[in-house]
Amino acid sequence: MKRPLVISVLMLLATATAAQMPGPETAPAPPDTLVARFSWSGDGPTPVGLAVSPERSVLGGVVTLIIDLPAGAAALSADSLQVDVDWLESAPELSVLPPEGLPPSAGPRILAPFRIYRLGPWRPAWIDGLPGPVLDVAGRLESGDQFVPVRDPRRLGGLPPWLPPLIVVAIVVIVALLVWRRLRGGPGVAEAADRPLPPPAWIRAAVDLWALEDSHGHDRTYLDGLAAVLRRYLHARFHLPAEEMTAAEVAVAARRAGWPVARLGAFARILAGCDEARYAPAGVGARQCRDGMQRLIDLIEGERVDPVWTPVSPVERAAAVQAWSRLRERYPQAHEGGASC
Numbered sequence: 216m217k218r219p220l221v222i223s224v225l226m227l228l229a230t231a232t233a234a235q236m237p238g239p240e241t242a243p244a245p246p247d248t249l250v251a252r253f254s255w256s257g258d259g260p261t262p263v264g265l266a267v268s269p270e271r272s273v274l275g276g277v278v279t280l281i282i283d284l285p286a287g288a289a290a291l292s293a294d295s296l297q298v299d300v301d302w303l304e305s306a307p308e309l310s311v312l313p314p315e316g317l318p319p320s321a322g323p324r325i326l327a328p329f330r331i332y333r334l335g336p337w338r339p340a341w342i343d344g345l346p347g348p349v350l351d352v353a354g355r356l357e358s359g360d361q362f363v364p365v366r367d368p369r370r371l372g373g374l375p376p377w378l379p380p381l382i383v384v385a386i387v388v389i390v391a392l393l394v395w396r397r398l399r400g401g402p403g404v405a406e407a408a409d410r411p412l413p414p415p416a417w418i419r420a421a422v423d424l425w426a427l428e429d430s431h432g433h434d435r436t437y438l439d440g441l442a443a444v445l446r447r448y449l450h451a452r453f454h455l456p457a458e459e460m461t462a463a464e465v466a467v468a469a470r471r472a473g474w475p476v477a478r479l480g481a482f483a484r485i486l487a488g489c490d491e492a493r494y495a496p497a498g499v500g501a502r503q504c505r506d507g508m509q510r511l512i513d514l515i516e517g518e519r520v521d522p523v524w525t526p527v528s529p530v531e532r533a534a535a536v537q538a539w540s541r542l543r544e545r546y547p548q549a550h551e552g553g554a555s556c
Contacts, residue, residue, distance in 0.1 A: 247335065248335070248337060248349060249300065249338075250338050250340050251300045251302075251303055251339055251340070252300075252340045252341070253280065253282075253298050253340070253341055254296075254298075254341070260285055260289075261285075261341070262282045262283055262284055263283050263284065263321070263322070264281070264283030264320065265281070265282055265339060265341050266280075266339075267347070268281060268314040270348070270350050270351070271351045271352075273352065273353055273354070273355050274331070274353070275332060275355070276352075277311070277328050277329070277331075278330075279326055279327065279328050280296070280325075280326075280328075280329060281313065283320040283323075284322040285321070285322045286322045288322050288323060290325070293325055293326065294307055296327050302333035303330075303331055304329060304331075306328045306329060309328040311328045331352055335351070335352060336349050336351050337349075337350055337352065338350065413525070414522055414531070415452075415519070415521070416448050416518075417515050417520070417535070418531065418532065418535040419451065420444055420448045421515075421536075421539040421542065422534055422535055422538045423440075424512070424538070425539075425542055426538075427444065428508065428545065433499070433501035433504035433505065434499055435499045438489050438492055438499060438507065439493060441504070442486060442493070444511075445489070446460075449465060453469065453472070453479060455469060461487075461490070462483045462484070462487035465479070465486060466480060469483070481514055485511055488503075505546075508542075512543070
């Protein structure tokens with residue numbers, strides 16, 4: 216079993232097991248009791264009494280705030296009141312009467328109607344004073360006898376009760392097999408050792424360079440092809456993703472990978488010269504193209520490795536040798552210090 220497949224099976228089994236695990240027991244949570252604090256919009260006396268009628272109302276219904284002022288205080292209108300919550304909305308257009316059995320007040324009494332738009336318990340208070348008794352707002356379709364507790368979430372079902380233990384046992388067995396194979400050295404090591412080595416990088420480079428030399432004139436397209444062959448060669452020979460890098464990035468990646476700077480610096484300079492010339496506004500001359508090809512062939516010559524232990528088909532090897540011979544005939548070994556393309 217391949218490692219990605221094993222990991223996918225483990226994740227699937229763990230997900231199915233988690234779906235069957237019972238969650239922690241949760242106690243019913245009563246609704247929060249909010250406090251609505253009233254005050255004067257301007258200056259006014261501190262009330263000596265504060266009450267709300269009725270004690271239980273319905274959502275959107277009218278509740279009456281009853282404020283008793285001290286003796287001798289000036290009577291204020293209900294419009295002078297303000298509240299710090301948005302679920303109580305003043306309704307001055309309504310006419311309300313004091314509830315029956317309310318004791319008389321020593322001073323003026325204010326009746327302020329409000330519409331309430333919040334379910335659950337709440338308490339009135341005057342600014343920073345202590346809240347009054349708990350009042351309740353019920354929904355229009357509720358019976359209103361008692362609070363309805365929050366029920367426990369429903370547990371997911373669908374799998375037989377014996378399946379979760381079986382899944383746990385299967386996970387333990389699979390993990391044990393993976394550990395056993397890792398300790399004894401699984402067949403993955405042998406498979407990696409049996410993989411054939413890729414052919415030397417110069418074989419494909421020789422064929423590609425001769426095809427470029429034989430089918431293109433010395434122009435900007437020639438430099439494009441030369442840069443592409445160089446990038447593929449760096450990838451195959453030095454294991455650098457040069458197809459996605461600039462010349463400066465190739466030099467930095469070579470240093471990070473541990474390659475000698477002088478060894479790959481020459482390749483990076485050729486690549487930088489080719490990129491600069493093919494993107495320059497001036498035209499590309501034949502000398503630039505020949506110099507680039509000359510320097511690249513000389514550098515690959517120093518890196519050539521004969522495929523002794525690497526399996527290469529005779530046809531492919533013969534084509535590479537023939538292409539390399541033709542390149543060397545057209546571009547003999549040059550002295551150091553040639554111009555870059």
